[in-house]
Amino acid sequence: MGVIKEEREMQMDKIHWHPGYYGGLECYLTSEGKKLSFETEHQLSKEPLRIDLLIIKKKSGGAIKSEIGRIFKGHNLFEVKGAGDSLNIDVYYKILGYASIYKSLGKHVDEIKDDDITISFIREAFPQKLFKLFKDRGVIITEKYPGIYYLSGSNIIFDTQVIVTRQLDSEKFPGLKILSDNAAEEDVRRFIEQAKKAKKPGDLQNIDAVLQVSVSANKKLYEDIKRRDKDMCQALKDLMKDEIAEEVTKGRADATLENIKNMMKNLKLTAKEAMKALEIPAADQRKYSSMLKAK
Numbered sequence: 001m002g003v004i005k006e007e008r009e010m011q012m013d014k015i016h017w018h019p020g021y022y023g024g025l026e027c028y029l030t031s032e033g034k035k036l037s038f039e040t041e042h043q044l045s046k047e048p049l050r051i052d053l054l055i056i057k058k059k060s061g062g063a064i065k066s067e068i069g070r071i072f073k074g075h076n077l078f079e080v081k082g083a084g085d086s087l088n089i090d091v092y093y094k095i096l097g098y099a100s101i102y103k104s105l106g107k108h109v110d111e112i113k114d115d116d117i118t119i120s121f122i123r124e125a126f127p128q129k130l131f132k133l134f135k136d137r138g139v140i141i142t143e144k145y146p147g148i149y150y151l152s153g154s155n156i157i158f159d160t161q162v163i164v165t166r167q168l169d170s171e172k173f174p175g176l177k178i179l180s181d182n183a184a185e186e187d188v189r190r191f192i193e194q195a196k197k198a199k200k201p202g203d204l205q206n207i208d209a210v211l212q213v214s215v216s217a218n219k220k221l222y223e224d225i226k227r228r229d230k231d232m233c234q235a236l237k238d239l240m241k242d243e244i245a246e247e248v249t250k251g252r253a254d255a256t257l258e259n260i261k262n263m264m265k266n267l268k269l270t271a272k273e274a275m276k277a278l279e280i281p282a283a284d285q286r287k288y289s290s291m292l293k294a295k
Helices: 002-014 017-028 030-035 091-106 128-136 185-195 200-217 218-226 231-239 241-266 271-277 280-292
Strands: 052-057 075-081 117-123 140-145 150-151 159-164
Touching: 002 091, 017 241, 075 091, 091 117, 128 140, 150 218, 185 200, 185 218, 185 231, 200 218, 200 231, 231 280, 241 271, 271 280
Parallel strands: 075 117, 117 159
Antiparallel strands: 052 075, 140 150, 150 159
16 A cells, blocks of 8 residues: 555656646636736746845854844844835835745755745835834834834734834944935044944944945045044045955056057057066956956
8 A cells, every 4th residue: 555655755856746737726716817917837026036144043152132132033034224225015025925935945844934924125214104014004013212113914924023113223323324315523523432442353344344435425424524623534535445455456457458459559569568568467367358358
């Protein structure tokens, strides 16, 4: 009996069930054909589905003290919205879908529990229209901490919070508050003062990442601060020295590349001859050759 059962299971595995179900459903709904359209294997997204940020809580880690992390369970999914990005009901359901897919990807059935997943949305502006829609649908919205809202009710499958960075406590979260295209000078100064105390490489990398975004979005503000305050100017240089060094190196490389191209054009030299005339080290010549091909 065991052998027969095994053979039957193998036969079942070889059967492609989907086309049969597609056909069966279309047959069943044939009388409604003018009202319906059927798309088999409908692609949900042109791009791979990705979660902006996933934070796994270690079982041995204990309770999270940070206000943003108080809601955390085993698996915590973040959707990040930059300046100008919309946070609406469709975005909510998209991330709800991501969380459901994530839940289904355990190594065995129900390995990832639905009550061990949280969803966090983070955005600078208060999502007024979304919250109104939630309230109209019976969702309970509670401001648990300044700028941190919990969603609850029968419609909420996973524990969910919405973080409004504009409303966060400036003393606690200056690094999040300056991730805006309208950052406040006092928040920038506060973040830099706090960042100056950092020593660990990982912390410095995170600080650099925050500053790169904030400076790019608020160039005039940072230029004003550097012009008026030499100490702040030096602190910014120290915190972003790796990025500055990279820009300097890139600038030198671009200038050298331009010199090579000019010599090739004006003096009718080959790339190799131009690089030799410019005394470019042999170790760097391959890099410039690749750059010339890319251009």
